[in-house]
Amino acid sequence: MGDTLLRVGLVGAGPWASAVHAPAIATHPGTELTAVWARRPEAAADLGAPVVADFDELLATVDAVAFAVPPAIQAEMAIKAANTGKHIILEKPIADSVETAERLVDAVEQAGVASLVVFIRRFAPETVQWLDDVQGQTWAGANARWLSGALLGGKYSGSAWRHAGGALVDVGPHVFDLLDAALGPVVDVVAAHHGVADLWTVVLAHESGATSTSSLSMFMPVDPTVTDLSVYGDGGYRELKGRSTSPQDAYARLLDEFTGLVRDRRAAHPLNVHRGLMIQRLLAAVATKV
Numbered sequence: 121m122g123d124t125l126l127r128v129g130l131v132g133a134g135p136w137a138s139a140v141h142a143p144a145i146a147t148h149p150g151t152e153l154t155a156v157w158a159r160r161p162e163a164a165a166d167l168g169a170p171v172v173a174d175f176d177e178l179l180a181t182v183d184a185v186a187f188a189v190p191p192a193i194q195a196e197m198a199i200k201a202a203n204t205g206k207h208i209i210l211e212k213p214i215a216d217s218v219e220t221a222e223r224l225v226d227a228v229e230q231a232g233v234a235s236l237v238v239f240i241r242r243f244a245p246e247t248v249q250w251l252d253d254v255q256g257q258t259w260a261g262a263n264a265r266w267l268s269g270a271l272l273g274g275k276y277s278g279s280a281w282r283h284a285g286g287a288l289v290d291v292g293p294h295v296f297d298l299l300d301a302a303l304g305p306v307v308d309v310v311a312a313h314h315g316v317a318d319l320w321t322v323v324l325a326h327e328s329g330a331t332s333t334s335s336l337s338m339f340m341p342v343d344p345t346v347t348d349l350s351v352y353g354d355g356g357y358r359e360l361k362g363r364s365t366s367p368q369d370a371y372a373r374l375l376d377e378f379t380g381l382v383r384d385r386r387a388a389h390p391l392n393v394h395r396g397l398m399i400q401r402l403l404a405a406v407a408t409k410v
Contacts, residue, residue, distance in 0.1 A: 125152040126379050128209075129178040131197060132188030133158035133167055135275040136211075140240075141188050142167040144371040150379035154182050179204050184234075184382065190281035191289075192216035195224050202227040207234040207382050209374070212293035213403060214396035221400040228393045234381035235393040236374060239297045241347075242391055243373040244365035247298070250358070254302050257355035262303055262332040266291045268345035271318070271338040286318045287336035288406060293399045295334050295349070296324070297391075298360075302351055304328040306402060312409035322406055 128145050130137060130153060137158075146153040146168060156171050157178045158164040164171045172178045175197060178185070184207035187194045195215035198208050208228070214237060215221035228235050241247050268291075270276050271283060282290050300306050303326040310323040310331065318339040324332045330353070350359040381389060 126150055126207075126382055127152050127154040127181065127183045129155040129157070129172075129182035129185045130167065130169070130188065131157055131175065131178070131185060131194075133160060133163035134188060134279075137188035138163075138167060140367050140371050141186050142169070144368055144375060145186060148372055148375045148379075151375055175200070179206060183207065184209065184378075187211055190216075190279075192220075192281070195220045199224050199227045202231045202233050202235075205231055205233060207378070208236075208393075209378060210235060210237045210393065210396060212237055212239060212297075212396060213289060213400050214393060215400060218397075218400050218404050221397045225393050225397050228387070232387060234378065234387055234389075236378050236381070236389060237391055237393065237396040238371070238374065239294060239391055239395070240367050240370050240374075241294055241298065241363070242301070243370040243377070244363065245373075246364050247360065250360045251301055254351055254355065254358055257353070259303055259328070259330050259351045259353035259355060261330050261353065262299055262349065262351045264295045264299055264332065264334045264349040265336075266295050266345070266347050267335065267337050267340045267342050269339065269341045269343060270345070272341060282338065286314075286320070287338045288314070288320050289403060290338060291336055292320070292322075292334075292403060292406070295336060296322075296402050297395070297399055298349055299324060299332045299334065300326070300398075302349070303330040303332055309402070309405045309409050312406045314410045320406075
């Protein structure tokens, strides 16, 4: 890539695309927002980049594609992008089924392209530091909470795929990824319950012998959103609470790493499409427990 800007096309023009993807790609020193395609051209026109007529036209003009569309749409389009040699930035979950996620992984592997999944909190410096601090110690367990009223009202409340999947599908990937990173690989879903107010309670067993418990809801009338995670054991009690880094700044750091992958012609990364597949399998396993 050298000193040349990475030409990135954006698929999607919803609230997350307009608030995070588009401005971060447009202002990052290593990327250029080259084209946008969305189901609603009028929304795409507001993102400050040329609007293309279809996905094929976008693929013909870019080096990489960032997706901000529902999982079922993303997966098939990302497979096509990988098959044409485009590097990809994926939202979570990466697909709407394990089978489709596996097909996506196969396409990325065969093409040898770079991929990153937007586990947005993992790119925040405070999260990176917290995970570094808890590594190498023995933990007995963890508790995580992600409670919001995002589907009761506001800019994401009209999202059909979020209503269909609820907190498990939308915020579950973030929480399970953090728990797996903190305590070690998840090896079993001990229990899962889906109650009123879209409240998911999930108990996971980890390879280390630790157990984690998650409480997830997007229909809980709390403001501001509660997002915290704590581990406890021989290392005492360590808590990661709230967010001090904005999604925009965290996404900029994601782009730092993504452009580095492309520049160095590397595909290996702890948050690439393989991580997305692991989380997809875990979501499916949790769903079968209900």
